[in-house]
Amino acid sequence: MPQDAINDVPAITGPLADIVQRGGHIFQDNIPMDLTPSVLGLTFILASLIFLLRKGHGSKGEDGRERNAGFWQFILPKDIYTHISARVDIGLYVIIRISHAFWGVALLALVGVWSENLVIGGLQSIFGDSPALTVNYGWMLLYSLVSLLFYDFVFFLTHYTMHKVPALWVMHKIHHSAEVLTPMTRYREHFIAGPIWVAGQALSLGFAAGIFAYLFNGNITEATIMNISFFLLLFGFTGSFRHYHVAMHYPKWLCQWLHSPAMHHVHHSYLEQHWDKNFAVITSIWDRLFGTLYVPEKDEYTPWGIGPETQGEYRTFWGNFTGPFRDWWGMIRGTE
Numbered sequence: 223m224p225q226d227a228i229n230d231v232p233a234i235t236g237p238l239a240d241i242v243q244r245g246g247h248i249f250q251d252n253i254p255m256d257l258t259p260s261v262l263g264l265t266f267i268l269a270s271l272i273f274l275l276r277k278g279h280g281s282k283g284e285d286g287r288e289r290n291a292g293f294w295q296f297i298l299p300k301d302i303y304t305h306i307s308a309r310v311d312i313g314l315y316v317i318i319r320i321s322h323a324f325w326g327v328a329l330l331a332l333v334g335v336w337s338e339n340l341v342i343g344g345l346q347s348i349f350g351d352s353p354a355l356t357v358n359y360g361w362m363l364l365y366s367l368v369s370l371l372f373y374d375f376v377f378f379l380t381h382y383t384m385h386k387v388p389a390l391w392v393m394h395k396i397h398h399s400a401e402v403l404t405p406m407t408r409y410r411e412h413f414i415a416g417p418i419w420v421a422g423q424a425l426s427l428g429f430a431a432g433i434f435a436y437l438f439n440g441n442i443t444e445a446t447i448m449n450i451s452f453f454l455l456l457f458g459f460t461g462s463f464r465h466y467h468v469a470m471h472y473p474k475w476l477c478q479w480l481h482s483p484a485m486h487h488v489h490h491s492y493l494e495q496h497w498d499k500n501f502a503v504i505t506s507i508w509d510r511l512f513g514t515l516y517v518p519e520k521d522e523y524t525p526w527g528i529g530p531e532t533q534g535e536y537r538t539f540w541g542n543f544t545g546p547f548r549d550w551w552g553m554i555r556g557t558e
C-alpha cells in the first residue's frame with residue numbers, strides 16, 4: 223500500500239505528477255508559451271483577412287488611433303516596430319524567456335503537483351474510492367473546458383490583485399509601460415513578476431487535473447498533454463493578437479462571454495475610463511461578475527502606456543528594470 227493512501231483508499235497518480243516522473247519533457251519542450259511560427263503565422267493570416275475585409279481600416283498607429291493603411295503599414299507599421307517601447311520589449315523578453323524556462327518547469331512540478339495531490343486527497347477523503355469513469359471524448363472535452371475556466375479565473379484574480387495592491391502594481395506596471403503593442407509585448411513583464419504568473423497557472427492546471435484524475439482513477443496523462451499543447455497554441459495566439467496593433471473585434475453579444483483582442487487594447491490604455499478594465503484572458507465571465515468588463519466601440523481610441531506624467535521614467539530598458547525597486551524604496555521611505 224502506498225504511504226500516502228488515505229484511509230486505505232489507494233493513491234492516485236495525477237497527470238502532472240506522472241509527467242514529472244517521466245522526466246517532464248512536455249514542460250521543458252513547451253515552456254515558456256512562446257512566439258512560435260504557428261502562433262505568429264496565425265496572427266498575420268488573420269490580420270491580412272481583417273485588412274481585406276475592412277479595406278485597410280482597423281489598425282492603430284503608435285498614438286493608439288485607428289488609421290487607414292496600405293498592406294505593409296497595416297501588418298508591420300514602421301512607427302510601431304521602430305518605437306523605443308518595441309525595442310525595450312526585446313530586452314525584457316530575453317530576461318523573462320530565460321527565467322520562465324526555469325519557473326515553468328519548477329512551479330508546474332511543485333505547485334502544480336501539490337494542488338493536484340491536494341484535490342485528489344480531498345476528494346478521496348470525502349467520497350472514498352475513485353468512481354473510475356471510462357475516458358471518452360465527451361469527458362475529455364469537459365476536462366479541457368474546466369481547465370480553461372480555472373486557468374482564466376486564477377489569471378483574472380492574479381491580474382486584478384496586481385492592479386489593486388500598490389506593492390504588486392509597481393511590478394506589473396512594466397507591462398503597462400509599453401507605449402506600442404507588438405506580439406512581443408505579451409512577454410513584457412518584470413522578471414520578478416514572472417514566477418507569480420506561472421505559479422497561478424500551475425495552481426489552476428493542477429486543480430483541474432486533480433478533479434479529473436480522481437474521476438478517472440489517474441489515466442489522464444495523455445489527455446493532459448493534449449490539453450497543455452492545445453492551451454499553449456490558444457494562449458500563444460490570443461496573447462500574441464491582443465498585443466498586436468490591429469484591433470480584432472467580436473460582435474458585442476459575444477464580448478459578454480469571450481474576450482476579444484480589441485478588449486485588451488483597452489486594458490493597455492491610459493485614459494481614465496479604461497483603467498482597471500478587462501483583466502481576464504479567455505472569457506468575459508469573471509470581468510462581468512466583478513464589474514470590470516469594458517466592451518469598446520469599434521476602433522475606440524486607446525493611447526497605450528501609463529500616461530504622460532510618469533511615462534518618461536519607463537522609456538528605457540534600465541528605467542523598467544529598476545522601476546519596481548525604485549518604487550518599493552519610495553514606499554519604504556514614505557515618499558510614494
Ligand SMILES: [Zn+2]
Binds near residue numbers: 381385
Ligand atoms: Zn494589467
Ligand SMILES: [Zn+2]
Binds near residue numbers: 397407408465486490
Ligand atoms: Zn497586455
